[in-house]
Amino acid sequence: MDESTATTTAPIELDATFQGLQFRPGDDGYDEERALYNGMIDKRPALIARCSGVADVVDAVSHARDHELPLAVRCGGHSVAGNGSCEGGILIDLSGMKGVHVDPEARRARANAGVLWGEFDRETQLFGLATPGGRMTTTGVGGFTLGGGYGWLSAKHGLACDNLISAQVVVADGRVVTASSEENADLLWGLRGGGGNFGVVTSYEFQLHELGPIVMAGLVMHPIENARAVVRAWRDWAEGTPEEVGTVAAILVAPREPFIPPEFQGQVVLAILAMYAGLLEEGEEILRPLKERIGAPVVDLIGPMPYTAFQTIVDPFSPKGWLNYHRGEQLSALPDEAVDALVEYGERITSPMSQSVILRHGGAISRIPEDATAASHRDAPYMWHPIAAWTDAADTGHWIRWVDDASAAMAPFTTGGLYLNFESDQRDAHVRAGFSPEKYARLVALKNKYDPGNLFHINQNIVPTAPSAASVA
Numbered sequence: 001m002d003e004s005t006a007t008t009t010a011p012i013e014l015d016a017t018f019q020g021l022q023f024r025p026g027d028d029g030y031d032e033e034r035a036l037y038n039g040m041i042d043k044r045p046a047l048i049a050r051c052s053g054v055a056d057v058v059d060a061v062s063h064a065r066d067h068e069l070p071l072a073v074r075c076g077g078h079s080v081a082g083n084g085s086c087e088g089g090i091l092i093d094l095s096g097m098k099g100v101h102v103d104p105e106a107r108r109a110r111a112n113a114g115v116l117w118g119e120f121d122r123e124t125q126l127f128g129l130a131t132p133g134g135r136m137t138t139t140g141v142g143g144f145t146l147g148g149g150y151g152w153l154s155a156k157h158g159l160a161c162d163n164l165i166s167a168q169v170v171v172a173d174g175r176v177v178t179a180s181s182e183e184n185a186d187l188l189w190g191l192r193g194g195g196g197n198f199g200v201v202t203s204y205e206f207q208l209h210e211l212g213p214i215v216m217a218g219l220v221m222h223p224i225e226n227a228r229a230v231v232r233a234w235r236d237w238a239e240g241t242p243e244e245v246g247t248v249a250a251i252l253v254a255p256r257e258p259f260i261p262p263e264f265q266g267q268v269v270l271a272i273l274a275m276y277a278g279l280l281e282e283g284e285e286i287l288r289p290l291k292e293r294i295g296a297p298v299v300d301l302i303g304p305m306p307y308t309a310f311q312t313i314v315d316p317f318s319p320k321g322w323l324n325y326h327r328g329e330q331l332s333a334l335p336d337e338a339v340d341a342l343v344e345y346g347e348r349i350t351s352p353m354s355q356s357v358i359l360r361h362g363g364a365i366s367r368i369p370e371d372a373t374a375a376s377h378r379d380a381p382y383m384w385h386p387i388a389a390w391t392d393a394a395d396t397g398h399w400i401r402w403v404d405d406a407s408a409a410m411a412p413f414t415t416g417g418l419y420l421n422f423e424s425d426q427r428d429a430h431v432r433a434g435f436s437p438e439k440y441a442r443l444v445a446l447k448n449k450y451d452p453g454n455l456f457h458i459n460q461n462i463v464p465t466a467p468s469a470a471s472v473a
Contacts (some may be wrong), residue, residue, distance in 0.1 A: 011024060011046070011047075012024070012046050012047040012063065012067075012069070012090060014047070014049060014060065014063055015059050015063075017055070017059070018049070018056055018059050018060075019052045019053065019055070019056055020049060020051045020052040020053075020056045020096055021049075021050040021052075021096070022047060022048070022049055022050070023047070023048040023050070024047055024048075025044060025046070030048070033048045033050070033093065034048060034085060034091070035077075035320070035321065036074075036079070036082060036085055036320075037076075037077050037078050037080075037318065037320045037321070037322075037324070038079070038080050038081075038082055038322075038323070038324040039321045039322050039323045039324070040082070040324060040325070040396070041081075041082030041085060043082065043085040043086055043087045044087060044088070045072070045085060045086050045087070045088070045089060045090060045091040046069070046088050046089060046090065047090050048090075048091045048093050049090060049091065049093060050093040050095060050096045051092060051093065051094060051096060051097060052096050052097070053097065054168070054170065054176060054202045057094075057113075057170045057200050057202055058170055058174050058176065060090055060092045061092070061170050061172070061174055061200060061455070062174040063090065064089060064090045065172060065173075065174070065453070065455050069088075069089040069090055070086040070087065070088060070089025070090070070458065071086065071089055071090050071092065071455055071456065071458065072084060072085050072086035072089065072090070072091045072092070072458040073091075073092045073094065073142075073196055073200050073456075073458075074091060074092065074093050074094065074095070075094045075095065075113060075114055075115075075116075075140025075141065075142040075143055076095075076138055076139050076140025076141075076142075076143065076144075077140070077320075078136070078138070078139050078140065078143065078144075078318070079143055080324050080325070080326045080422065080423070080424050081423065081424050081425075081426045081460075083196070083426075083459050083460075084143075086458050092200060094113040094114040094142065094200075094202075095114045096114055097112040097113045097114035097115075097202065098114050098115060099111070099112045099115070100112070100115055100119065100120055100124070102123055102124055102126070102129065102208070104127040104129065107129060107207065107208040107209070107210075108165065108205060108206065108207060109123070109124055109129070109131070109205070109206050109208055110203055110205045110206075111203065111204050111206065112202070112203050113141075113142055113200070113201060113202045113203060114140075115140075115141045116137060116138055116139065116140055116141065117133040117134040117136070117137055117138075117139050117140075117141060117144070117311070118137025118138065118308070118311065118312070119137075120133060120141055121133060121137070121307065121308050121311055122308060124208055125211075125212055125213050125306075125308055127208075128210060128211065128212055128213055129208035129209065129210060129211065130153065130208065130209060130211040130212065131153070131157065131160065131163045131206045131207060131208050131209065132149060132150075132151035132152070132153040132154045132157050132158060132159060132160045132162075132163060133149070133151050133153075133160060133311070134149070134151060135151060135152060135311070135314055136314055136315050136318050137311055137312050138315065138318070141204060142196075142201055142204070143196070143421070144160055144421065145160040145161050145164055145191075145204060146161070146194070146195050146196055146201065147161075147193065147195055147419075147421035147460070148160070148161055148193045148375040148419065148420075148421060149421075150359060150361070150365075150383070150419070151246070152217075152246035152275045152277070152310070152311075153209070153211070153246060153277055154246065154361070154363070154364065154365050155245065155246055155360070155361065155362055155363030155364060155365065156209075156243045156246070156277045156363060156364055157209050157277075158364040158365060158367075158368055159193070159365060159375055161191070161192035161193050161374075161375050162192065162364070162368055162373060162375070163206050163207040163208075164188070164191065164192055164204060164206060165180065165181075165205045165206060166178060166179060166181075167179045167188065167191055167201045167203065167204050167205065168201065168202045168203045169187065169191070169198065169199040169201050169202070170199050170200045170202060171198065171199040171450050171451070172199065172450065172451040172452075172453060172455045172456065176202075177199075179191055180205075186446060186449075187199075187446070187450060189372075189373060189374060189446075190443060190446045190450075191374075192373035192374050192375055193373050193374035193375025193376065194374035194443050194446070194462065195420065195459045195460045195462075196456055196459040197443070197446075197447055197451065197456055197459055197461065197462045198446065198447065198450045198451055198456065199450060199451070199456065200456075211277055211307055212306065212307035212308075213306050213307055213308070214280065214304050214306060214307070215275055215276060215277065215280070215283065215304070215305065215306075215307045215310060216275070216276045216280050216283025216284055216287055216302070216304055217273075217274065217275035217276065217287075217305055217307075217310040218273070218274070218300075218301040218302035218303055218305065218310070218313075219271050219272060219273045219274075219299070219301050219302065219313065220271070220272050220290050220291065220297035220299060220300050220301070220302060221254060221260070221264070221269045221270065221271050221272075221297055221298055221299035222269060222270045222271075222272075222295050222297055222298065223264070223270075223298060224251070224267070224269055224343075224346070224347055226270070226295050226296075227251065227270040227343045227346070227347075228339055228340060228343050229295065230270055230272075230294060230295040231249050231270065231339045231342065231343065231358070232336060232339055233293075233294040233295065234249050234272055234290075234294055235334050235339070237289050237290075237294060238360045239360075239381075241286060242278075242286065243362075243363035243364060244276050244277045244278040244282075244283070244286075245274060245275070245276055245277075245286060245287075246274065246275045246277065247272065247273065247274040247275075247360050248272070248273050248274075248357055248358060248359045248360065249270065249271070249272050249357070249358045250270070250271045250272075250273070250355050250356065250357040250358070251268060251269070251270055251271075251342070251343065251346030251347070251349060251355065251356045251357075252268070252269065252271055252317070252349065252354070252355040253266060253267065253268055253269070253350075253351070253352045253353075253354070254266065254267055254268075254269045254271075254299075255316065255352070259299060259301065260299060261298055261299070264298055264299075266352070268346065268347060268349050270343075270346075272290055272294075273313065273314075274287055274290055275307075275310055280304055287302055290302060317353055317355065317387075317389075318353075318389075319353065319389075322353055322389045322390065322391055323389065323390050323391065323393065323395075323396060323399075324387070324388065324389050324424070325388045325396075325399055325400050325403050325424050326385065326386065326387050326388070326403070326422050326423065326424050327385065327386050327403055327407055327418075327422060327423060327424070328383060328384075328385055328418055328419035328420070328421065328422025328423055329383065329384045329385075329407065329410065329414045329417075329418060329419075330377045330380035330383055330415045330416075330417040330418065330419065331358075331380060331381065331382040331383060331384055331413050331414055332380065332381075332414065332415045333381060333382070333413065334358065334381070334382050334413070335413065337412070337413070338410060338412075338413040341406070341409040341410050341413075342356060342358065342410070344409065345386075345402065345405065345406035345409060348402060349402075351388070351389055351390045351391075351399070353387075353390075354387060354389050354390070354399070354402075355385075355386075355387045356384075356385075356386050356387070356406065357384070357385040357387065358382055358383070358384055358385075359382065359383045359384075359385060360381070360382060361380060361381055361382060361383060362381050365378050366378050366379050366381075370436070370439075371438075371439070374435070374439065374442075374443060376417065376434060376435045376436060376439055377415060377417035377418075377419070377434075380415055380417060383419055383422075384410055384413075384414070385419075385422055386402075386403045386406055386407070388400070388402055388403050416433060417433060417434070418430060418433040418434050419434070420434040420460040423460070426460060426461070428461075428463070430460075431460045431461060431462070434460060440462070443462045444462055444463070444464065444465055446462075447462045447463070447464045448464045448465055448466070452464050452466065
């Protein structure tokens with residue numbers, strides 16, 4: 001099915017039993033409903049179906065399949081590649097399907113498909129529990145988890161998908177199935193990092209872990225002229241810290257906020273963010289070098305704070321509607337030469353929302369066997385995540401070149417593996433780089449089983465070997 005040609009001009013009419021809201025071109029609220037976080041994406045679905053429950057999802061999936069319409073699925077709408085929309089087809093909007101049920105005794109939580117990470121954390125933190133989640137509270141639970149899911153807790157507790165115990169899924173033929181270790185275990189394996197290729201997940205069951213509600217966390221900022229020395233010192237420190245530490249280094253433009261000294265507001269700076277997932281006293285000692293011995297920070301906001309507050313710390317850097325172009329490249333190491341390239345291109349940032357980020361991995365991420373989940377490249381100790389964000393369409397060429405040129409400079413230090421949740425480019429070669437050849441072949445076999453007609457193709461698409469109109473039997 002080709003999204004560019006498989007469109008419709010006649011109004012799409014779902015079954016009269018559909019209980020959710022429907023938006024069509026020309027309706028009040030249609031343009032607001034179709035808007036995504038990435039302003040580069042401007043698609044016009046023929047119907048936006050904001051589902052109220054699983055039966056609504058079944059209706060929308062069945063209608064798209066039977067009428068051979070493009071079908072997209074959206075929760076938080078953060079997909080930088082624009083996978084949360086489609087042209088001329090049906091957009092399943094899951095945002096109306098809220099609700100988190102926490103079982104503190106079993107340390108498990110079930111989240112409906114429209115839940116955002118800030119909403120999930122609010123419920124689980126009532127019991128001092130958490131699971132590795134998005135670093136932005138407005139990120140949807142679904143796309144983040146299905147793509148893998150690196151969070152502040154990942155070195156300690158693995159990826160979000162590693163903590164996915166079970167899921168309820170509407171597959172291409174309209175059936176509602178459970179994916180767990182007992183039922184459809186092959187499907188659970190694919191959902192743990194294989195993206196939205198196999199169906200619409202309508203609820204997620206997660207393993208929870210003790211955390212908070214107060215953690216030792218925060219950020220420090222340094223002048224950009226000290227960045228090379230500070231990043232090297234941060235690297236050496238991070239590689240010796242326990243798994244309870246989650247940390248990143250980012251080159252960005254300091255916001256014009258009261259906690260920033262006036263002379264640094266609006267200037268490119270180096271920021272280091274860190275959180276300790278353990279006792280406050282231990283965290284205070286382990287994070288102390290960031291405050292005292294790794295350079296001389298001009299901003300120091302590390303201290304005890306609610307976990308839910310730390311989860312909001314980068315929210316202001318993802319305003320809805322800005323134009324965005326990103327990459328997510330796994331690094332084999334972070335040698336001094338990589339630090340030099342990082343800083344060289346970071347110094348060129350002029351947009352207040354653009355960043356060049358290094359994420360420290362290892363720990364539980366790399367301990368889980370590579371073939372245990374679809375999520376891949378677990379042995380990479382770092383990931384580089386350039387984020388270009390701007391408002392003037394005339395600047396688009398400049399910012400894409402900035403990312404591409406920086407990628408070329410960082411190429412000698414990459415593994416060749418990509419983290420697809422961060423990738424703007426969805427071409428086949430990029431999707432394949434998200435997995436090993438053996439794992440990609442396993443995903444194709446799974447696609448052949450659950451979606452041989454490639455109904456779910458608006459994603460980091462795993463193409464079935466023989467696409468057909470048939471659905472899984």
